[in-house]
Structure formats: C-alpha cells, structure tokens
Amino acid sequence: MALLIEGEVIDFENISYLEKYVQGNSYIKDILDFLKDWYGSYNYIEVQTSGSTGMPKTIRHTKIAMIESAKLTAFFFGFRVGDLAVLSLPAKFIAGKMMLVRSIVSGLDLVIVKPSLNPLEYDLGKPIDFIPLTPTQLELTIDVNRNRLNNVKTILLGGAPVSHKLTGKIQQLETKVFLGYGMTETITHVAAKLLNHEKCSNESFKALPGINFSIDESGCLVIDAKHLPERVITNDQVKLYDQNSFDWLGRKDNVINSGGIKLFPELIEKKIRHLIDKRYFMGPLDDLEYHQRPILIIEGTENEQSISLKKLKPFLNKYEFPSEIHYIKKFILTSNGKLNRKATIQQIHKTN
Numbered sequence: 001m002a003l004l005i006e007g008e009v010i011d012f013e014n015i016s017y018l019e020k021y022v023q024g025n026s027y028i029k030d031i032l033d034f035l036k037d038w039y040g041s042y043n044y045i046e047v048q049t050s051g052s053t054g055m056p057k058t059i060r061h062t063k064i065a066m067i068e069s070a071k072l073t074a075f076f077f078g079f080r081v082g083d084l085a086v087l088s089l090p091a092k093f094i095a096g097k098m099m100l101v102r103s104i105v106s107g108l109d110l111v112i113v114k115p116s117l118n119p120l121e122y123d124l125g126k127p128i129d130f131i132p133l134t135p136t137q138l139e140l141t142i143d144v145n146r147n148r149l150n151n152v153k154t155i156l157l158g159g160a161p162v163s164h165k166l167t168g169k170i171q172q173l174e175t176k177v178f179l180g181y182g183m184t185e186t187i188t189h190v191a192a193k194l195l196n197h198e199k200c201s202n203e204s205f206k207a208l209p210g211i212n213f214s215i216d217e218s219g220c221l222v223i224d225a226k227h228l229p230e231r232v233i234t235n236d237q238v239k240l241y242d243q244n245s246f247d248w249l250g251r252k253d254n255v256i257n258s259g260g261i262k263l264f265p266e267l268i269e270k271k272i273r274h275l276i277d278k279r280y281f282m283g284p285l286d287d288l289e290y291h292q293r294p295i296l297i298i299e300g301t302e303n304e305q306s307i308s309l310k311k312l313k314p315f316l317n318k319y320e321f322p323s324e325i326h327y328i329k330k331f332i333l334t335s336n337g338k339l340n341r342k343a344t345i346q347q348i349h350k351t352n
Contacts, residue, residue, distance in 0.1 A: 001103065003028070004113045007122040015039070027115050030091040034100060038063065047094045048335075049184045056335060061187055068227035069187040070098065070105040072208040076192065077154055081107035083129035088119030088137065094184045095132060095158060120148045132156040134337070138177070139166045149175050156180050158189065160338060161266070164273035170196045181205045181248065185232050190223055191246075207244040215240050220252055237264065254341060256282070259290040261319045268294070268320045272312055278305040279331060282322065283345040296322040297345065299331045 003010045003021065012018065015035040022029045037045055044060040073079070085108045089096040096115075103110035108130070113119050117140045119133065128151055133141070135157055141149060149155075158180040162170075170177045177196050180189030191205040191213075207213060212224040216233060221240070223232040235253050238246040250264035257263075265282035279299040284292035296312075298305050309325065316322075332343040 001110045001112065004111050004122060004124070009111065009124070025114070027090055028112075030096070031100065031112060034091050034097050038100070038104075045097065047097065047184055048092075059184065062229075065227045065229070066098065066101050066187055067105055070102040072210060072227070073098075073102055073189070074106045076208050077130060077156075079106040079108060079130070082109060084109045084111065084124070084126060086111050086113055086119065086124075086128055086131040088113040088115055089132060089134070090115045094188050098188045099132060118144060120145045120152075123148060124151075126151070128152045130154050130156070132158065132180075134159045135162050135166055136160065139163075139169065142166075142169050142173070149173055154178065156189070156192070157195070158182070161269075162195065164270075165277070167195065183232075183234070186223055186225065186228065190225060204241060204245040204247050212243045213238075213240060213246055214243065218252065219249075221246060254283075256284040256292050256294050258284075258287075258292050258294060258319060263294055263320060265294070268316065271315045271320070275311060275315075276305060276307060279339070281339065281341060281344075283341060283348075285324070285345075285348065293323045294320065295324045295326055295348070297326050297328060297348065299328060301329065302327050 001012060003012065003018075005021070015032060018028055018032045018035075022032060034045070043064070044062050045066060046058050046060055049057050049059065079102070083106070085099065085103060087096060087099045087110055089099065091097055091100060099110070102108060111124060117137055119131070119137055120141050131152060131154075133155055138155060138157060152175045155175055155177045157177060162179060173196060176194065178192045178194055181191040182189035189208070190211045191207050193203045193205045195203075210226050214222045214224070215238065216222055219237045221234045221236045221238045223234065225232075235251055237249040237252055237255070239249060240246045248266075250266035254265050255262055256265060268282045269280070276298065281297055282294050283297055285295045287293045298307070307325065309322065313321065326348050328344060328347055332340045332347075334340050
C-alpha cells in the first residue's frame with residue numbers, strides 16, 4: 001500500500017508506519033483504526049449504516065463475509081495481483097473499508113488519497129486499473145482533470161444518483177464506468193451496470209456471481225447471497241427481470257400516495273433531470289383531499305434556479321405533475337453526504 005500526500009507517493013509495509021501521519025489527518029486515522037481491527041483478534045468488523053432512510057445504526061459483518069464479498073468484486077471486474085487501485089473514499093464507511101479488504105484479498109497495489117472532490121488532483125504517473133468514486137467526484141474530475149481519466153481503466157460509482165448531465169459526460173470517456181447497487185447490509189455492491197461503451201441506455205443491474213434476487217409481496221428487492229448470514233429484504237422497489245437482473249424504481253419509503261396513485265419520486269426525477277442544474281427531488285406534501293400531493297424541492301434560491309411549472313408539463317403526466325415548487329437554501333444530508341429526504345422535506349412542513 002502507499003499514501004499520496006501532496007503529490008508524493010509514500011510506500012509502507014506495515015500499518016504502524018501510518019502512525020506518523022495520523023495527526024491532522026482524520027482519514028488516515030480511520031484507515032489505521034480499520035486495519036488494526038482487521039488484523040485484530042475479533043472475527044467481525046463493526047460498520048455504520050448511512051442513515052439515508054432512517055436512524056444510522058451499527059451492524060457487524062464477519063471478516064469471512066467481507067473476504068467473500070471482496071472475491072466477488074474481484075471476479076466481476078477481473079482483478080489481478082499487482083493491479084493499481086486508488087482509495088479516495090473515507091474508510092469510516094463500508095465502501096472505503098471494502099477497498100482496503102479488496103486490496104488485501106486480491107493483492108492490489110493500493111494508493112490511498114485524501115478524500116476530496118478532486119481525487120486525481122495529483123498524477124500518479126502510471127495507469128490506474130480501478131477506482132471507486134462518488135458521482136460528484138467523477139463530475140469534477142471530468143471538468144478539471146479529464147486528461148488523467150485516460151489512464152483509468154475502470155470506475156465504480158456509488159453513494160448517490162447519477163445526474164443527466166453527468167451521464168452525458170460519461171459517454172465521452174474511454175474509461176469504463178459502472179454504477180454499483182448495494183448497501184452497508186450487503187457489504188457494498190451486489191450488482192452493477194455499465195453506463196457507457198455499449199448500448200447501455202436500457203442496461204439493467206446485473207448480479208455479481210452467486211447473488212440471487214427476488215421480490216416480496218410489496219415489490220421490494222430481496223437479496224440472497226452465500227456470503228451473507230441471511231437474506232436481505234430491502235426497501236427498494238424494483239422491476240425484476242430474472243433472479244440475476246432488475247431495474248431500480250425507487251425507495252418504498254419515498255413513495256408518494258396521491259389519491260390512491262402510487263408515485264415513485266425517483267422515476268419522476270429522471271424525467272426532468274435535463275431541466276434542472278441544481279440538486280432537487282420530488283417529495284410529498286400532506287393534503288386533506290389526496291392524502292399527499294407531489295411537490296418539487298430545489299436546493300438554492302429561485303434566483304439561482306428559476307423553473308416554471310409550465311416548463312415541466314411536457315415531461316410529466318397529470319399524476320406526476322408537482323402542485324408546487326419549493327426552494328430550500330441547503331438540503332439536509334446524512335453523515336456520509338447522502339440526501340436526507342425526510343429531514344429536508346420536514347422543513348417545508350414546518351412552514352406550511
């Protein structure tokens with residue numbers, strides 16, 4: 001493994017070497033703490049959920065399960081010993097922890113970069129085989145360091161939706177860009193789909209080897225995986241094609257019940273994403289007649305992103321059409337940067 005500090009790559013052979021860099025670098029402390037736990041006597045690792053759909057909670061994964069998950073990723077992406085990977089995500093959460101495990105299991109040469117919106121600020125001077133990024137990290141990298149992406153073989157996106165604007169930019173890259181599906185409970189991704197290079201506009205999520213999907217009576221995805229102690233029943237509503245592929249529709253928690261019509265806000269958001277540059281989402285507002293009615297919430301002020309209801313009309317049906325547009329100066333996020341829809345929309349309820 002190696003650290004990248006202000007452009008200098010520093011190799012280290014044992015975790016005690018990290019101690020000298022901990023002060024003032026919380027991300028290194030998180031890495032050091034994880035590696036101490038990993039090589040410690042307990043057979044499990046404690047991880048914290050993101051809190052995007054409820055209160056964050058701590059769960060335990062066995063090290064054996066994490067190793068098996070790492071092997072699935074290695075097979076899916078074709079890792080080889082000596083491949084160069086980059087960790088630019090915080091090791092405080094499962095995505096960062098699992099990159100450390102993958103490097104250990106697959107014998108990857110891992111360069112650890114300080115988590116930032118511009119993870120390729122410094123040129124490593126050699127090709128990168130694999131790097132996981134958030135959509136925000138990739139978009140900024142395309143804008144300011146696009147030439148460095150020519151040396152990246154594979155990018156795995158996760159942690160947030162991919163905007164219409166970013167989807168367009170991705171099509172121009174030679175780098176293969178995948179979107180992962182997973183969560184803390186599944187030890188990160190259990191499925192992925194390619195976003196470019198092929199005719200992938202209708203590409204579904206494909207299961208990693210050994211993962212099987214089904215749906216429950218409410219249409220939510222159920223995940224069976226050999227490396228997990230029990231099946232995971234999610235809150236994600238999906239269109240299931242077979243036991244190995246699905247399209248994601250939205251979160252059950254986010255469904256808007258308007259006059260008995262069930263609306264998936266995430267699907268509505270996709271239809272209008274080319275119209276809005278700021279962060280936005282569709283949410284429910286309590287209504288005596290319809291129980292709930294859909295509204296559009298945009299981050300910022302009306303002066304920054306002015307959009308009329310009339311402009312939305314050609315893209316939405318009468319049930320999806322928002323009754324109002326609300327502007328909120330700053331969205332509420334979870335501890336790892338995901339949009340907290342419920343907490344954000346409560347701000348609107350308080351003012352109505």
